[in-house]
Amino acid sequence: MSARIKTIIAEARLDSGGGYDNSSGGGSSPASPWATESDGSSSADEFCPQDLSEFRHHASPLSSVRGDDFDRDYIRHVSVASLRALDDIDIHKHQQRMLLLLPDFAAPANTAARAEALSHWLSGFDVGWVLDMDAPGSSGGDESAFPRRELGRRVSAWAQALGTMERVFRLRHHEELTPAPAAALGELAVASAGAMLKLVNAVAALGSSPSKLLAALDLYAPLSETYPALARLFSLGPSHPVPAAAEAALAELVDAARRSGRDLWAFIRSNYPWQMPQGGEVHPCVGFWMGYFRCMLRSRVALHFVLGNEDGESPATGATEGSHRLVAELISCLEAVLEENATALAFPGLRQVFMLNNTHAITGRAVGSDLQRFLPSEWLRVREERMEDHIKGYMDASWAPVLSRLDCGGRAKQPARRRSPLSAFYAAFEGECSAQRCWKVPSPALRGVLRKTVSEYVVPAYRRYLEDNPEVEAGPGRTVEELEQQLSELFEG
Incomplete structure (x- = not known):
């Protein structure tokens, strides 16, 4: 029997694409906590005309050049050497768009023009919605206004946009700029970074939930790495409003993630509707939670802080050990809840079939996936023995x-x-x-x-x-x- 169980586990791993969800909801709700959706962005070359005048026709600039000391020729100048060094056509597109918007960030400041230019700039990265997050009736802080898929989509778009912005700012900053364009570039960077913090604050304000924990983990690395890099790039001291706000937002995010992390066991027991499948098949919660555990491990260093390792222990060691323990404990919690709810099934044999199906599904999703590296060496053997016991229990009962x-x-x-x-x-x-x-x-x-x-x-x-x-x-x-x-x-x- 043991050899047969090992064989079907191996077949399940192959059928499910390396252990991830497939037939039982792996690519769709509820099995995937974050669902990747198209961001609706334009094709790669839609805003990549051959010269700046054609770009002006597509982009419809918001205002004319202002400021006596602003280098007007800078708007028309695109560094050929820089563009040849860029193989990312999106970076090219964002750089050209930035050339048109920089004048609105030059001195003397025009508040209305800057606000319109900032909205245009952020919308080009598909994150223009951050500007509305603290407006009355917006989604900020309201968990019901952030469905799981929408929250995941926003976090993904936010992280991608922030990384792209940082690259655009860095490439332009490294060029030979006259003082006025350099100052305008810094103002645009500060305004962008400040606006992007609104999503972080909104996530931190959400009530504890599985979706909030994933969002916090995915926001942690971009926030903790990109904001200090921008501060160094533009010589923003710790007392500057944006670095100070980013530091405060990071602390709130870590605290929020810890609270949600401590609630994970309760979420497993209560977050999913426990209506039992009367045919004994795999419960939908298995696909959801096993996919969720994999999503958690995308941000292992951030997970270190969720585990509460605040004693100065290196994330490289503490996070690894803690993640091993956390993954095994969470899967055990899921298995215990399945066992408890199996009693709702009418026949003893059916309860054994239900547990066999679900143990097999959990094992198939773990073995060969990222999760397996975070499970004890004897984990698979224990599940194989459980499946054998469930088959024996089914035979005895039926x-x-x-x-x-x-x-x-x-x-x-x-x-x-x-x-x-x-x-x-x-x-x-x-x-x-x-x-x-x-x-x-x-x-x-x-x-x-x-x-x-x-x-x-x-x-x-x-x-x-x-x-x-x-x-x-x-x-x-x-x-x-x-x-x-x-x-x-x-x-x-």
Whole structure:
């Protein structure tokens, strides 16, 4: 049996693309906590005209050049050397757009023009919505206004936009700029960084939830790395409003992530509707939570802080050890909740099938995926043994009573019955087959193992009974082959 279990685990790993969700909701809700959606951006070359005048036609500049000391020729000048060094056409697009917007950030300041230019600039990165996050009726702080998919999409767009902005600012800053364009570039960078903090503050203000934890983890690295880099690039001291605000936002984000991290066990028990599948198939929560655990591990260093390692221990060691422990404990919690809720199923055999299906699904999603590196060496062996135990428990609950009607199979003999042993056997056999045709084992390999196990247990005993009792004739449709055929139709759902 152990060899068969290992084989079906290996097949499940191949079928599910390296252990990740596939047939049971791996790429769609609810199995994927973050769902990647198109950001609706333009094609790569839509705003990449051959010269600046054509770009002006597409971009519709918001204002003309202002400021006597601003280098007007700078707007028309694009460094050919720099553009040749860039192989990212999006960077080229953003640089050209920045050339048109920089005049609005030159001295003397025009507040309205700057606000319009900043909105145009951020919208080019698909993050113009950050400007509205603290407006009345916006999503900031309101968890109901942030569905899981939408929150994930915004966090992903935010992180990508911030990284691209930092690269654009760095490339332009390294050029030979006159004082006015350099100052305008710094003002644009400060305004952009300040506006981007609104999402961080909104996430930190959300109530504790699984989605909030993932969002906080995904925001942590860009926030902790990019903002200090921008501060160094533009010589912004710690007392400058933007670095100070970023430091405060980071502290709030870490605190919020820790609170959600401590609530994970409660989330597993209560966050998903525990309506049991009556066919014993894989519960949808398995795909959701196993995908969620993988998403958590995308940000392992950030996860170090969620674990509360505040004693100065290196994230490289503390986070790894803590993540190993955390992943194993969370999966164990999920398994315990499945076991508890299995009692709601009507039949003991069905409960075993349910646990077999779900243990198999959990194992298939872990083995060969990122999760496996964070699980103890004996983890897989323990699950293999559990699956064997579930199969044995299923056989004892469902088929041992059927064979007991024949007073064979190595079971204790039952009291004498008025009906013949064969009639009692047929009735029990039909009852089990009728019920178990409605039970579902989604994995073809696992379904085949169960069918073969049942057949190898029931059919030889029935054949032996007929051979030992030649005076008894099998009923119509009750040949050995016909019983085998009936058993081959189990678990189709």
